[in-house]
Amino acid sequence: MQNAKNLYILSDTNAFTRGELDNVALTEDGVCLEQVAGRHVLYGCFTSQPVNLPAFDRLVMSWNADTPPGTVVEAQARVRVGEEWSGWQSFGKWSPYIQRASVTGSEDDPVFMWHNVLHIGKGRAVQAQLRIYLYTDDERLTPRVWLLAASVRPVDGESEPPALYSRALHLPAYSQKLRDPSLQNGMSAPVTLASLLNRWGQDVLPEELGQSMLDHGDADIGTRNFSFAAALAGGYGYRAYLAYLDPERLWQCVKQGDSVGVFMRYAASEEQAAATGKAYLPGAFADVEAQMMALRGFETGEEGSFALVNDSLAPTNAEAERAYPLDAFWNAYQGLALVITGRQKGRGEGCPHRRHARLRPLEQVGGYIFQDESGNDLPLPEDFAGTLACAVADGTVHATTAHKSFRFLKPTAQGGLQLPPELFGGKGRITVYAIDPSGCTLVGDVHLPG
Template structure:
């Protein structure tokens, strides 16, 4: 029986009701298209050359190879397409796709898959037919990113982030094709696709229960954050972007949790838990990232190679709760959540997995050790993703960046205007409103106040949250903040973070004579 969730992957990332240097996951692509028993990656110029191209050009850089729109008459073609060869697989019921791309303003990509499905016809005979092309929706860092809720095909459908073969009589597929659609509204800009991947599985969660054969004692130091102390309107549901932030900041980025979350938001699913979008977000910063079905040995190979791994879990810390798997030392009870596996350790003969669990009440308590046998039961679907090293040659150059701005006092007390040069940046009405679903005008206004302490990353600092005013300004009670500082000087750093628009950062000196308000 197929999963009837929206989606079996994404729904676990609703999160909290209580709130290739080293071959790891998959061997790299061969010209035949098959790389391992169940995971397939196309990410080099040679691999892209095995497909069919329409208004698309293959380049040696960035990374090991990439696709862009073809230049026609001095500008880029408006639309282009790459179609992979037919890829033979073992029989599968589920497929998760990933992509890494750069999408400058005015561009987006769309990834689609079709599969050859063995099913029963009207005469009750087993036959094979191709499904229609099923889509993961349009994706870009500056657009209204949306998966597509379309179950019109009788053979297969994509539910948010998971391609599922229809049927209840053992229907499976044994071939698939993946294609990338590239689009631009600006003839001087093109999206770039650096990686396409697909991972398949027969039977939901069967791989995660495989016994482990690898012994490993290793912990990868990785920034650990609690999602529970972030912007209150989204804190309960941002486990996936929080986990991505941990992995990216380990690589040297300085992302904030809300910054990643708002760019991870799926406007159709109305949530932050689309796995494909999470991997694509990491890819947009230039990193190689993709999702797969795997087992404990797969996780250990990643850790051994130096990469923490994101996995989805469901658990309870109450041994009397029989609804969810019991995990000793977990922060609470959750029907679906994402954590970052950072290591394995054996203590007195007991095997433990070391994780960053954002369900923790504070950053300081987010690093946890769970017994492996309990963790394995909680990790029931076998889905994981990792963030590998940043690719060279310009990968990630079009990632969403913060624009430096100025805060200027207005005629109203404790209201500040945001300016870039002489241009005032109007903060949209209801920008910080606690609404569901979020809109293209939604965002977060967060700020920190310097306290003389050193932090491992910017995201470890204490954050405060404010709101916009009716005049499109920002409410900052500087009078009270300065009183609270007891005359000490400090720097306020404000972050303006949005779902689709520009992000800004601005500073304000507190308890300085030139501050008039």
């Protein structure tokens, strides 16, 4: 258990023993649904003890869980304002295999959910209590929760910028401008998460992450639901959480080598900064209301001090690596960060998965349809709302799969796909990805005869 000022984390068996177990059982590192006569009960709940925190006006929650298909978890929190406890506020049901939706409340309420952040509309809170529900549709399966966390934004106190030194992490950089057009306007979080996970050796595309963390309940958030981002990283087996971090604690995360995504709001020109009240970020590509950036580190020298980031709004992958003046960076940083501390052994059983399939040629040149290993066709559904893309092996050794050049396609009326004819003049291999929002990606290869 960790309780560092405004961050509270439950992440081992001993920590979970201090809460209330209702139809859930302790595992070696968390909780799962209880078993009766060898079958899991259909639902259960873990509830933490009340937690004392510095006076705050916002709270974010994180959870890491294995959620095999057919299982779901739902994190909730309540807060104490004065002498009164609020009602329980939901952060949405979670699984990469369902149509996830956050819950939005009314700003007229004293405590309400807005963009998946719990807001204290009136007064300030001084305590919080967490709980997480576990559900299954299959008595043979159970979700397993191994991290539950909350972080709050304190309303009192100021922090001084840290005395930092040069420290740079190697994070692959991607531009969201090169990603799936149907997702790219809200792709800063999936692109950043891909960078943070690829750094640890996880082969995953931003589109796979984007489809698996898409918030169907809040169109304004789309793929920027940061709680879902932390949960998705946890689904891959990584220890991940959200936290309101002051500059000193953010520096400590970089110093110890954590992967960090930072939440930013800024203007790209002094005129826009004056008109909107946003911080001015010299050299930025565009004005933004909400963007996540991968933080690569900090640099100090004769020319000044800089924050090293991957800015996904760059037109190319190479241009995404940016060094922004440190003072301007601190002004644009909104105090919220996604922290990933590495992969945990034996976890990650509920993450989105890839299924390798054949591609059967159709009569029209360049037309294909997926098949299973037995030769049965796997047509894409008529209402396919995922990402269909292909990458051509160009003889270049790329640092990650996401660095390859992708073409984004549309399914045909028969549930197949049509590859661009200009791709058939060379030789090599074309890899096709059909990324479904339900957490499965079909992957097939076409070998060019040239």
